[in-house]
Amino acid sequence: MADVAFAFGESIYGQKKLGGTMSIEEALAGFAIAPVTGAGAREMMRLSLFDWAACGIAGEAEPLAAILRAKALDEGGAGQASLIGGGKGPMRAAALVNGAVSHALDYDDTHFAHIGHPSVAVIPAALAMAEVKGAGLEDMIEAALIGAEGSVRVGLWLGRDHYQIGFHQTATAGAFGATLAAGRIAGLSQAAMVQALGLAATRASGLKSQFGTMGKPYNAGIAAETGIEAADLAGRGFTSSPVGLSGLQGFGQTHAGIAEEDALEGLGARWRMESVSHKFHACCHGLHATIEALRGLGPSGADVERVRIRTHPRWMTVCNQPAPDTGLGAKFSYAHVVAMVLAGVDTSAIANFSDEMARRPDLVALRGLVTVEADPRLSEMEARVAVTSKDGGLREGSYDLDAPMSLEVRGEKLRRKAEGLLGAARAKALWQAVRAPDLAPLTKLLQATS
Amino acid sequence: MADVAFAFGESIYGQKKLGGTMSIEEALAGFAIAPVTGAGAREMMRLSLFDWAACGIAGEAEPLAAILRAKALDEGGAGQASLIGGGKGPMRAAALVNGAVSHALDYDDTHFAHIGHPSVAVIPAALAMAEVKGAGLEDMIEAALIGAEGSVRVGLWLGRDHYQIGFHQTATAGAFGATLAAGRIAGLSQAAMVQALGLAATRASGLKSQFGTMGKPYNAGIAAETGIEAADLAGRGFTSSPVGLSGLQGFGQTHAGIAEEDALEGLGARWRMESVSHKFHACCHGLHATIEALRGLGPSGADVERVRIRTHPRWMTVCNQPAPDTGLGAKFSYAHVVAMVLAGVDTSAIANFSDEMARRPDLVALRGLVTVEADPRLSEMEARVAVTSKDGGLREGSYDLDAPMSLEVRGEKLRRKAEGLLGAARAKALWQAVRAPDLAPLTKLLQATS
Numbered sequence: 001m002a003d004v005a006f007a008f009g010e011s012i013y014g015q016k017k018l019g020g021t022m023s024i025e026e027a028l029a030g031f032a033i034a035p036v037t038g039a040g041a042r043e044m045m046r047l048s049l050f051d052w053a054a055c056g057i058a059g060e061a062e063p064l065a066a067i068l069r070a071k072a073l074d075e076g077g078a079g080q081a082s083l084i085g086g087g088k089g090p091m092r093a094a095a096l097v098n099g100a101v102s103h104a105l106d107y108d109d110t111h112f113a114h115i116g117h118p119s120v121a122v123i124p125a126a127l128a129m130a131e132v133k134g135a136g137l138e139d140m141i142e143a144a145l146i147g148a149e150g151s152v153r154v155g156l157w158l159g160r161d162h163y164q165i166g167f168h169q170t171a172t173a174g175a176f177g178a179t180l181a182a183g184r185i186a187g188l189s190q191a192a193m194v195q196a197l198g199l200a201a202t203r204a205s206g207l208k209s210q211f212g213t214m215g216k217p218y219n220a221g222i223a224a225e226t227g228i229e230a231a232d233l234a235g236r237g238f239t240s241s242p243v244g245l246s247g248l249q250g251f252g253q254t255h256a257g258i259a260e261e262d263a264l265e266g267l268g269a270r271w272r273m274e275s276v277s278h279k280f281h282a283c284c285h286g287l288h289a290t291i292e293a294l295r296g297l298g299p300s301g302a303d304v305e306r307v308r309i310r311t312h313p314r315w316m317t318v319c320n321q322p323a324p325d326t327g328l329g330a331k332f333s334y335a336h337v338v339a340m341v342l343a344g345v346d347t348s349a350i351a352n353f354s355d356e357m358a359r360r361p362d363l364v365a366l367r368g369l370v371t372v373e374a375d376p377r378l379s380e381m382e383a384r385v386a387v388t389s390k391d392g393g394l395r396e397g398s399y400d401l402d403a404p405m406s407l408e409v410r411g412e413k414l415r416r417k418a419e420g421l422l423g424a425a426r427a428k429a430l431w432q433a434v435r436a437p438d439l440a441p442l443t444k445l446l447q448a449t450s
Numbered sequence: 451m452a453d454v455a456f457a458f459g460e461s462i463y464g465q466k467k468l469g470g471t472m473s474i475e476e477a478l479a480g481f482a483i484a485p486v487t488g489a490g491a492r493e494m495m496r497l498s499l500f501d502w503a504a505c506g507i508a509g510e511a512e513p514l515a516a517i518l519r520a521k522a523l524d525e526g527g528a529g530q531a532s533l534i535g536g537g538k539g540p541m542r543a544a545a546l547v548n549g550a551v552s553h554a555l556d557y558d559d560t561h562f563a564h565i566g567h568p569s570v571a572v573i574p575a576a577l578a579m580a581e582v583k584g585a586g587l588e589d590m591i592e593a594a595l596i597g598a599e600g601s602v603r604v605g606l607w608l609g610r611d612h613y614q615i616g617f618h619q620t621a622t623a624g625a626f627g628a629t630l631a632a633g634r635i636a637g638l639s640q641a642a643m644v645q646a647l648g649l650a651a652t653r654a655s656g657l658k659s660q661f662g663t664m665g666k667p668y669n670a671g672i673a674a675e676t677g678i679e680a681a682d683l684a685g686r687g688f689t690s691s692p693v694g695l696s697g698l699q700g701f702g703q704t705h706a707g708i709a710e711e712d713a714l715e716g717l718g719a720r721w722r723m724e725s726v727s728h729k730f731h732a733c734c735h736g737l738h739a740t741i742e743a744l745r746g747l748g749p750s751g752a753d754v755e756r757v758r759i760r761t762h763p764r765w766m767t768v769c770n771q772p773a774p775d776t777g778l779g780a781k782f783s784y785a786h787v788v789a790m791v792l793a794g795v796d797t798s799a800i801a802n803f804s805d806e807m808a809r810r811p812d813l814v815a816l817r818g819l820v821t822v823e824a825d826p827r828l829s830e831m832e833a834r835v836a837v838t839s840k841d842g843g844l845r846e847g848s849y850d851l852d853a854p855m856s857l858e859v860r861g862e863k864l865r866r867k868a869e870g871l872l873g874a875a876r877a878k879a880l881w882q883a884v885r886a887p888d889l890a891p892l893t894k895l896l897q898a899t900s
Contacts, residue, residue: 075542166698166699166704201657205654207704209652218683251657
């Protein structure tokens, strides 16, 4: 483990320590207050911030946003931090509202290492605390990066069982990341950060069984709120368990954690957040590689005789609806998204996944040309596409979502996504806002959505 | 199951239903909005309210109270509900502060059926919502009773494993109880109450590994806050899983619940809250039977040659410190509490468990007369005491904390406890306040503690 920037114990629930050096809480806390070295990771976080804000502003039109904002405004309090959609509230309330609203469309970033959405839990906490403390944009981005990286690492430490048994990792691991982000901006000492993590451990929650209800985006809001609450209280001298995450009967042990010993390897030196994924299409992630592969071939609907898709077997039961007749169904249909691409319909625009679009006759006709096959040789992030033209030509393509993508290309794709969500003018203003010295251009855009 | 007022499924995580009648969520929701029939239970809840308020007012001097109140006042917002110690805040904030503050001394009521403190989670939620809705005292007490009963039933449904694995049942089961209490006063429909329970399911949290830190009382505050949040959001139309507690990957399945099928038996007809326990001595519950047995004998220190205690074996490693020299240690010492009783020192007064008292020479001398023996024939709630006098006389006594106690006797004991905590004048005013038609006398006392 030569590459461990912050040595930590290989303790499982506080039983053992490697060299007795550091608990995971101490390691995370040390990481959270140290200088950030990693320009690539910081720029990736800036792109995630851009994408997060675009999803949040667009998500403001969802019914849950109106409920949560009305509740926050009824409760009132100090106008510390901006609410997406207008107004200000206490930083805790802002974190809750913005976390939920930005996850409402389920279009925000994902990290596949632990299956979580890092930004929706972490950025709202970082941003709200930054507004309170008068921090600049770059400090906020660094804190968000620390928090997002921390949430992915905690997610890896908890392991896949935690997710499989039913915990919504976005919310649970996210709460610890949000705490690190908020605590960094609040200027917590390492010792206070450990206390904050202990408070997060006794507050963190969120169940996958809420999926399909407002409870799913709400979980992201809870995580962001917990980050603010834990950092705030720890800064005031509130005490908690110093091994709230890793100790006996701590969060890990009680929540099916496996205490993966390599989870923190390279912490502070290598950045898991450099491999975060962004959604460029407003549909199930299982369809994205297919869409990219097909777009690369560039066929037009009128010329196509047949389209053959090969994908990882797991997706066959997830997103292979042959003939959806609702917008929601269309989000889970190979045939339909292939038809959209062939017909030149923008798959990055949420509005295009409507009931009307699911029934559009030309798309329905094109769906009939598509066959989908499971191919166990492919990874979950790969797809292969073969298009036979009416003139007998054959074009084949493939795509791997895990393939490297330069920050420039990613940025361009995210800008096009944002244009679809917000229109060109607001997307451009947002692009500039995440490069401004202070937070005001960003918070102004977040507040002025209607 | 003829005695089930609200039929419910014997479903384990939504897999099976007895007669397909009702989920546990529907049963609890139906219970929560029905009329309360049970005068004895209501009067017991009135006593618990009295005791809760006395503990809360006394707890306001603890350091965590100042931190939480300062945070709530910094956050500000609508002055909807009273904060123990002064001021008002949004109902959510009041529930959090008052839940934590009232549990700060760990002197509040306990239900041994599921090992939880019902009142500290439920009453703050009921009270805060009652202040917002302008409910009268009797309606608030009924809601608190519903919530407390609900939390005990949910605790029984989760089962002992849930507690043993590390979940702080006061907080977890308590969150559901607080939701029922707040939801009843908010006037939720049965359907909305089910949604509120779903939101509580994805928010409920709290770990036993926080014991010994401010995190323990904070857990009670979290539960009360969750009750307000869940009821408020459900009332606004927020959606969640309708089987958030009992469904696949719901709270029960993910939190080591056993889905005990008899947990709701007799719900609405028989009241578990009629057997709630109150602490009458400011020390470990394992010492209480001994204190009561000894007090019944009435010996005076100067006459005593020797005191022999017999207790359940489990307590030998819990509260048998032979020679404590701190107030905290004295709370876990048979010898010391026996010395206090012999010397006429009030064991109900928290101030008497001080470092100074632990070292008082006459008490230290009396401690030397005490021997403690384990007796596996006794229950955990029993103790036997034998006092040998200097004149050779022998007096023997025993006590069982589980023995029935009339509401009158209990009330008198709680009044004496409150006098020790608050002084005679405030204790009397509080006794009257829990019999007033409206909440004002109670909230006035809660606010005016300093």
